[in-house]
Amino acid sequence: MPRPDGSSTPAAEGERKYLVAGNWKCNGTLASNEELVKTFNEAGPIPSNVEVAICCPSVYLPQLLSSLRDDIQIGAQDCGVNDKNGAFTGEIGAFQIKDIGCDWVIIGHSERREGFEMPGETPDLCAKKTRVAIDAGLKVMFCIGEKKEQREDGTTMDVCASQLEPLAAVLTESDWSSIAIAYEPVWAIGTGLTATPEMAQETHASIRDWISQNVSADVAGKVRIQYGGSMKGANAKDLLEQPDIDGGLIGGASLTADFFNVVNGAPK
Numbered sequence: 001m002p003r004p005d006g007s008s009t010p011a012a013e014g015e016r017k018y019l020v021a022g023n024w025k026c027n028g029t030l031a032s033n034e035e036l037v038k039t040f041n042e043a044g045p046i047p048s049n050v051e052v053a054i055c056c057p058s059v060y061l062p063q064l065l066s067s068l069r070d071d072i073q074i075g076a077q078d079c080g081v082n083d084k085n086g087a088f089t090g091e092i093g094a095f096q097i098k099d100i101g102c103d104w105v106i107i108g109h110s111e112r113r114e115g116f117e118m119p120g121e122t123p124d125l126c127a128k129k130t131r132v133a134i135d136a137g138l139k140v141m142f143c144i145g146e147k148k149e150q151r152e153d154g155t156t157m158d159v160c161a162s163q164l165e166p167l168a169a170v171l172t173e174s175d176w177s178s179i180a181i182a183y184e185p186v187w188a189i190g191t192g193l194t195a196t197p198e199m200a201q202e203t204h205a206s207i208r209d210w211i212s213q214n215v216s217a218d219v220a221g222k223v224r225i226q227y228g229g230s231m232k233g234a235n236a237k238d239l240l241e242q243p244d245i246d247g248g249l250i251g252g253a254s255l256t257a258d259f260f261n262v263v264n265g266a267p268k
C-alpha cells in the first residue's frame with residue numbers, strides 16, 4: 001500500500017529505522033533479569049537498520065543501565081504527569097527517568113488506559129504526560145489501539161483518532177521526532193491473536209494518513225509506527241515487511257530469547 005506522503009518505499013529503504021522494543025510489563029526479578037540480560041548480550045549483532053530498546057519495571061532500570069549491552073536503549077513503562085520534584089507519593093518523574101540515563105518512556109499503554117483497581121488514564125492525561133516526558137528530554141512510545149468490540153463495530157480508526165487528537169494538540173511539529181506511535185489492538189495483547197499483517201498494515205496506513213492530515217505530510221513520512229500484540233519471532237517478518245509497520249512493541253516474547261528473532265525479522 002502506498003504511503004500517504006506519496007511514496008511506497010518500505011521503511012527499510014526509507015528514512016524510518018525499525019524500532020523493536022520490549023515491554024517487560026510487571027515481570028522479572030534481579031535474578032531473572034540477570035539471565036535475560038546475559039541472553040540478550042550474547043545474542044549477536046543488531047542489524048544496522050534496527051533500533052532496539054527494553055522498557056523494564058522502573059525499579060530495575062539501574063540494573064539494566066549497568067548491565068545491558070550499550071546498543072540496546074533502555075526505557076520506563078510510564079511516568080508521572082508532574083514535571084518536577086514534589087509531593088507526589090509513588091510517582092516517578094520523567095525528569096528522574098532521564099536523570100538516571102534512560103532514553104525512552106512508554107505512555108498510554110492500554111493496560112494503563114484501562115486502569116487496574118483505579119480509574120484508567122484518559123487521552124488527555126496521556127497527552128500531558130507525553131508533553132512532560134518530551135520536555136524532560138525523553139523519547140516516547142505512545143500507545144493507541146482499539147478493543148475487540150470497537151474493531152467489530154468498525155470504529156477502529158475513530159478510537160485511534162480520539163487517542164491521537166489530544167497528543168497532536170500538545171506537540172509542536174518538531175516534537176514528533178521524539179515520538180513513536182505503538183499501535184496495539186487491545187484484543188491482540190497477550191492473547192496469541194495477532195492482527196494479520198494486512199489488517200495491521202491497513203490500520204497503520206490509516207494512522208499515518210491521520211497524521212498527514214492533522215499534523216503534516218513531513219511528520220507522517222518520518223514518524224515510526226510500531227505494531228504490538230502477540231508479536232514474536234514466528235510472525236515478525238511478515239508484519240515488518242508491511243510498508244507502514246516500522247517496528248514492534250513486544251510483551252511476552254521480550255521476556256525470552258525469541259525477542260532477538262523479532263529484531264532479526266526486520267527486512268534488511
Ligand SMILES: O=C(CO)COP(=O)(O)O
Nearest residue numbers: 023189190229230251252
Ligand atoms: O502489550 C504489549 C506490548 O506493549 C504486547 O504484549 P504481548 O506481546 O504479550 O501481546
